[in-house]
Amino acid sequence: MEPDIKKQLDSVLSDYEGDLSELIPILQSAQERFGYLPEEVMAGIARFLKLAPSVVYGVGTFYAQFKLNPTGRRSIKVCRGTACHVRGADRILQEIERKLNIKPGGTTEDREYSLETIACFGSCALAPVMVVDKTVYGRMTPPRVAETLADSN
Numbered sequence: 001m002e003p004d005i006k007k008q009l010d011s012v013l014s015d016y017e018g019d020l021s022e023l024i025p026i027l028q029s030a031q032e033r034f035g036y037l038p039e040e041v042m043a044g045i046a047r048f049l050k051l052a053p054s055v056v057y058g059v060g061t062f063y064a065q066f067k068l069n070p071t072g073r074r075s076i077k078v079c080r081g082t083a084c085h086v087r088g089a090d091r092i093l094q095e096i097e098r099k100l101n102i103k104p105g106g107t108t109e110d111r112e113y114s115l116e117t118i119a120c121f122g123s124c125a126l127a128p129v130m131v132v133d134k135t136v137y138g139r140m141t142p143p144r145v146a147e148t149l150a151d152s153n
């Protein structure tokens, strides 16, 4: 483990006692610190909790909130719920994929954007919806994708 990563992980772990019930909160804190859960960090957490690395890895992959790969500075989510689907969410998604050259679950090479799809964002009246960081953009059209990405900067 790189010394800097170890130092940061030690600082995260210093808030905990090493109890098994702390696994999820520790993973959350580590993700907050590192932006995602690098393999070596999960191994360090496993040592701290005296668990097999596969157990920590299993929990990390089970919960959607945990990211095992580096994410971009900006997050783009495209809703694929029923209302958005009916109103053309697939075309919005394709336009984003084409513009940024990534697929859902991916991150651009410059680590600027990560792309995900979500089930329903609860803003169905604005369908189709995309969310950049925490801002909801409704009634999206493919031509508005580039505009929205530029505006959200």
Ligand code: FES
Pocket (backbone or CB within 6 Å): 079, 080, 081, 082, 083, 084, 085, 119, 120, 121, 122, 123, 124, 125, 127, 128, 129
């Ligand atoms: S289906 Fe997209 S916001 Fe509800």
